[in-house]
Amino acid sequence: MEHGPSDLAFYTCGCLLLLIGLVKLPAAINRRHDMLLRAAVALLVIASTVFFLGAPDSIALINEMSGVPNLAAPLTYTALTAFSGASLLLIINWRPARPEQTRRASRICIAGSCFVILAIHGLFWLGDTPVEQLTLFDGYYADTPYIREMILLYLLAQGAGTLTTSILCWRWSREVTGSLRAGLRILVPAYLLHVAYDGVKLVAVVARWTGRRWDFLIDQVAPLAAAPSALLVVTGFALPLAGPRLALTFQALRQLQELAPLWQELHAVPTPGSVRTALPWWSTPAVRLTARMTAIFDALLSLAPYYDARARDEAYRTAVGSGEPPRCARATADAAMIIDAVRRQRTERGPDENLDNTTWGTHDLVHLSKALSSPVVHRFRLSGGSVESRPA
Known part of the structure; x- marks a missing residue:
């Protein structure tokens, strides 16, 4: 019997991530030269795809429509690998460094992610997964030739990518201030939770190799880190993007409050030729x-x-x-x-x-x-x- 988080939990997290990405999409389109903003939006969209693909109903639908048992597995692993690679790539390009150093690190990150994704699909098609598994794929096929290697590859690759991202975020956070520092400090535990997610699954896979069945780690314990991680990732990336605007909003509210006594003194003064219209309630x-x-x-x-x-x-x-x-x-x-x-x-x-x-x-x-x-x-x-x- 399979357990795990409900579809609602997956879809809620996916919609939340997608909504944040769509909110910033117009700015990303208009500011074509702002590659960091466009990369952040792409990362949020990729993260939402991970949750949409990871929902049990989505897995069942993909398998049914494709006619290939467990095809959703390599697709989900691809999204997870792309997410960890995109996260690392974003931080590499976001953090100030020498251009040649940034380009070299970016090429290594992109090449490594592409290699892992191609290997995932190659190993999947070399292996045999006849029995559909919605939430226990990693444990059920932990001993299957080629599939075993595929599972191990994606767990290690994603764990290494998210751990590196977390370390870079921490190091960079000590060099900056304001909303950027706060966002980076939030991203540190966000990506460490991803490392924990991969680590727990890896423990369950290794347990299968030794004859133990710790499948509860896969479908009950590991998902507990996914939702908090998604929420922290959204907050961590949204805070530096929205921080300046929030600061301006709070500053405007404070000035409105400070000007209240003067406005109370002058609001009845007749101003011939001036037009005073009531602002709509949604005015900023x-x-x-x-x-x-x-x-x-x-x-x-x-x-x-x-x-x-x-x-x-x-x-x-x-x-x-x-x-x-x-x-x-x-x-x-x-x-x-x-x-x-x-x-x-x-x-x-x-x-x-x-x-x-x-x-x-x-x-x-x-x-x-x-x-x-x-x-x-x-x-x-x-x-x-x-x-x-x-x-x-």
Whole structure:
């Protein structure tokens, strides 16, 4: 009786890997010269193929449609060998090295993988596998001439490839930082689990040679390493690819939060000629941040005729007197002048000859927003435009 993980587990992992690959596929097509991105997408697709081919229902379907018992075995072994070879090839080309060294290592990796794949199919056709095995092929045919060599070859080749990949990932991770380092550190255990997968199966095969039946290692223990390995591989490769975008997203969210006080102060300011439209719910934080900053600048521009230099100078002197550093005091003075301008706009009363021509850049908005919480600005707001008459 055969056991093992359900088809659902195989198909779920395969779909997850394929989905990640398809998400990055448009970028890989558009960025034709980015070979690393295209290689990563290809690797994810190959990994998904491994799981699709390894599902018991898929194995049965391939055998039935081909009319060849156990034809799915060499096909699955081919996908596994291609996966380990592609993983090693990707890391070889991803890691900075001398071009000639990279080319030499790449040629060895490609040649070795092709040799193993050709040998797998050659040994399969030389051997005899009349009894279909959906999950226990490795154990059932461990003593069969030529098939024995085929099984041993693919286990050793895949184990060596994934172990080398894991070692390279660890070494490289000590030289880099950020999302790339995190991704490489995740890939280390991911490929070590692949080594464990091959090692457990190899133990079961050797046990067959000595007359023991440890088939549970093949269909019950070994698959336990496959799903976690797939999840870690997806995470490890996706993190460096998506890391910069995630960092920008978190940065946009943080800036939106930091700009909230300034936007609360200015959102009611009329901005003739400016168009404010509600963004759809699916808008990214970056898009929302751009729209928010544009609206803030429109409001600041609308307030320009009402900026009073006296209010700014008075707030600056009070802030400095309260112990604020000059840079913070300038932001505090600007925030107080903006509050005063909002009040003047409402009463349609400009600053006359004391007009202030201060302008702000994008990097100034967060400082202005934070300055609104200053005690000096709070006293300025309560006093109706004067802070010097109030105690510090």
